Amino acid sequence: MITFSGRMILLDIEGTVSPLAFVHEVMFPYARERAGAYLAAHWGAAVIVQLAQDAGVTAFATPAETEAAVHRLMDADAKVSGLKQLQGLIWEEGFKNGELCSSLFDDVPTALLEWRRMELGIRIYSSGSVHAQRLFFAHTQSGDLTVHLSGYYDTTTGFKKESTSYTTIAADCGLTPERILFVSDVVEELNAARNAGMLTALAVRPGNKPAPPNDHPAITSLSEIALA
Numbered sequence: 001m002i003t004f005s006g007r008m009i010l011l012d013i014e015g016t017v018s019p020l021a022f023v024h025e026v027m028f029p030y031a032r033e034r035a036g037a038y039l040a041a042h043w044g045a046a047v048i049v050q051l052a053q054d055a056g057v058t059a060f061a062t063p064a065e066t067e068a069a070v071h072r073l074m075d076a077d078a079k080v081s082g083l084k085q086l087q088g089l090i091w092e093e094g095f096k097n098g099e100l101c102s103s104l105f106d107d108v109p110t111a112l113l114e115w116r117r118m119e120l121g122i123r124i125y126s127s128g129s130v131h132a133q134r135l136f137f138a139h140t141q142s143g144d145l146t147v148h149l150s151g152y153y154d155t156t157t158g159f160k161k162e163s164t165s166y167t168t169i170a171a172d173c174g175l176t177p178e179r180i181l182f183v184s185d186v187v188e189e190l191n192a193a194r195n196a197g198m199l200t201a202l203a204v205r206p207g208n209k210p211a212p213p214n215d216h217p218a219i220t221s222l223s224e225i226a227l228a
C-alpha cells in the first residue's frame with residue numbers, strides 16, 4: 001500500500017491498466033494485418049509522411065514498401081509517432097465496429113471512479129497515440145471510461161524514458177511534479193518521471209516482464225494507492 005496526498009495520477013496503459021498480452025496479442029496483430037489495406041486506401045495521407053520519418057527515409061514509393069517498413073517498426077516494437085498514429089487509425093475501425101474491446105485489469109474501473117469522486121485528476125501517458133488512447137478508454141469491457149480522464153499524452157509530448165517529457169506534462173497540468181504520481185510497469189519510465197520530480201509506483205501485473213532492481217514502490221493493484 002502506498003499513500004498519496006497529491007492532486008493528479010498519471011497512468012501508463014500497457015502493463016499498468018491493461019494486460020501486456022491484450023496489447024501484443026490482440027491490438028498489435030489487428031493493426032499489422034490491416035496495415036497494407038489501410039495504406040493502399042489512404043495513400044497520400046499525412047501519416048505516411050510521418051512513417052517515412054520513423055523509418056529514416058525521405059519518402060515511400062508504394063503502399064507495399066510502406067507496409068514492409070511498418071512491419072519492421074512493429075517487429076522492433078518501435079514507440080515512434082507515425083507508427084502509433086497509423087495503429088490508432090486502424091484500431092478506430094475495430095473499436096467502432098465492435099471487433100476490439102479494451103481489456104482492463106479488474107481493479108481499474110473502480111479506481112478511476114473512486115479517484116474522480118475524490119476530485120483527483122487522472123491523466124494518461126502512453127506510447128499509443130492520443131487518438132488511440134481516447135478510443136481505448138471509450139470502448140472497454142466496463143463501458144466508456146473517458147468521463148474519468150482529464151488529459152492524454154503520447155510521444156508527441158516526448159519519449160517516456162526522458163525526464164523532460166514529465167516536466168512538460170506537469171507544466172501542462174498546472175502542477176508541480178511533486179503533486180503527481182506516475183504509475184508504470186517500466187522502470188526506465190519511472191526513473192525519468194522521478195528525475196523530473198514526480199512520485200512513482202511500479203505496476204506489478206500478471207504477464208509483465210520481471211522488473212530490473214529498482215527502488216520504486218511496487219503495487220499489484222491500483223487499489224493499493226491510498227489517498228491521504
Ligand SMILES: CSCCC(=O)C(=O)COP(=O)(O)O
Nearest residue numbers: 013014126127128132133136
Ligand atoms: C492505446 S493502447 C496501445 C498502447 C501502445 O500502442 C503501446 O505501445 C503501449 O505503450 P505504453 O506506453 O502504454 O506501455
Ligand SMILES: [Mg+2]
Nearest residue numbers: 012014015185
Ligand atoms: Mg507500460
